[in-house]
Amino acid sequence: MARLGNHNRKSRAAFAAAAVFLAVAAILFGVLLHFYRDASPSPSPNGTPQETATESAGGRESEFPTVDWDYWKSVNGDVIGWITVPGTDINHPILQAHASDPDYYLHHDIYRNYNPLGALYLDAECEKEGFQSPNAVILGHSLTLGNAVTCFGNVQRYSDKSFASEHQTVLIQTPNTKMRYTVRFANIVKGWEPTKRTVFAGDSDFRNWYDSSRESAAMVLDTNSEPNQVISLVSCSYNFWKQNERTVVTTSIDKNRRKRKLFRPNPVRLALVPNKDRFQSVRTHATNLPPRPRRFDSVGSFS
Numbered sequence: 001m002a003r004l005g006n007h008n009r010k011s012r013a014a015f016a017a018a019a020v021f022l023a024v025a026a027i028l029f030g031v032l033l034h035f036y037r038d039a040s041p042s043p044s045p046n047g048t049p050q051e052t053a054t055e056s057a058g059g060r061e062s063e064f065p066t067v068d069w070d071y072w073k074s075v076n077g078d079v080i081g082w083i084t085v086p087g088t089d090i091n092h093p094i095l096q097a098h099a100s101d102p103d104y105y106l107h108h109d110i111y112r113n114y115n116p117l118g119a120l121y122l123d124a125e126c127e128k129e130g131f132q133s134p135n136a137v138i139l140g141h142s143l144t145l146g147n148a149v150t151c152f153g154n155v156q157r158y159s160d161k162s163f164a165s166e167h168q169t170v171l172i173q174t175p176n177t178k179m180r181y182t183v184r185f186a187n188i189v190k191g192w193e194p195t196k197r198t199v200f201a202g203d204s205d206f207r208n209w210y211d212s213s214r215e216s217a218a219m220v221l222d223t224n225s226e227p228n229q230v231i232s233l234v235s236c237s238y239n240f241w242k243q244n245e246r247t248v249v250t251t252s253i254d255k256n257r258r259k260r261k262l263f264r265p266n267p268v269r270l271a272l273v274p275n276k277d278r279f280q281s282v283r284t285h286a287t288n289l290p291p292r293p294r295r296f297d298s299v300g301s302f303s
Contacts, residue, residue: 041093041110043067043082065091069175076110080122080130083138084171088154094138094172097124106141117141117151125198131172131179134200135209135230142236156237158186158249159218168221170251172231181251184225185217188237191244203228213250227252 043065063086072079072093081094095105102124109115120140126133140152157163170181189195200206206228214220230252237247 045071064171064173064178081172081174085167086169087167090154092120095119095121096127097121099124120152133198134206135198135232137232137234139234152235155233155235155249156247159188159247161219164219164221179253181231181253184222184250184252185214185220187213187248188218189246189248191246225252
């Protein structure tokens with residue numbers, strides 16, 4: 001009888017422990033789901049139907065979701081655009097980061113609430129020219145939830161040429177325009193090394209950077225394009241340097257893109273020139289000033 005009693009007590013203790021474990025798991029899943037929902041808002045919360053085909057920069061479009069700009073601007077004035085990649089889970093607002101706190105949206109969602117999933121945001125260094133910056137850098141976290149790759153997680157899949165070729169189109173829209181970008185190539189970079197370029201001395205400097213980036217790319221779809229402006233999509237990845245790696249997807253508008261003015265030279269900048277096996281820092285102008293490092297400092301960061 002004593003043995004039976006001990007067995008029953010052990011069974012009850014095991015059952016209680018299992019129940020506590022399941023309860024904690026359910027709570028954690030609910031919290032994660034809440035964060036995910038806030039990080040993945042609908043373009044039109046009131047259920048506005050999809051937009052019909054329209055003429056836009058980069059060609060005729062029929063895949064742009066209708067965004068309730070008035071609503072989202074009232075929620076957060078930093079909302080500057082919306083990105084959609086057909087055939088993936090990428091369908092998110094883009095917020096503008098600011099120099100006063102460039103990583104704010106790495107840990108806050110569109111509602112300005114703390115959220116470990118953050119939001120997609122345009123790098124603070126691109127604030128002046130917005131999406132027309134020579135290299136407009138959009139950043140976001142990578143997340144896998146069940147079988148779904150969410151947030152900016154699909155960015156890491158662009159190192160696979162088959163996936164990239166099937167998902168070449170990147171739709172960017174603002175309250176005033178719609179743009180169709182095409183994926184050109186993808187680089188896999190070490191998170192702790194400086195790689196970002198957002199300021200260029202002129203068209204020749206930009207061309208050299210673009211060609212060097214394409215030469216060192218892990219995946220290339222287009223070897224002939226010569227854009228004068230690009231948008232880069234950046235997120236965490238886990239191919240080689242699993243603890244600290246980023247995938248950078250470079251996109252540009254096709255030949256009928258709008259022309260933009262020549263880049264204005266900046267007397268002080270950190271020129272980052274990619275080689276095949278590493279990224280080498282090169283300082284130009286104002287050599288008496290100390291360099292300001294720019295590197296991936298945390299998950300999703302590209303600063």
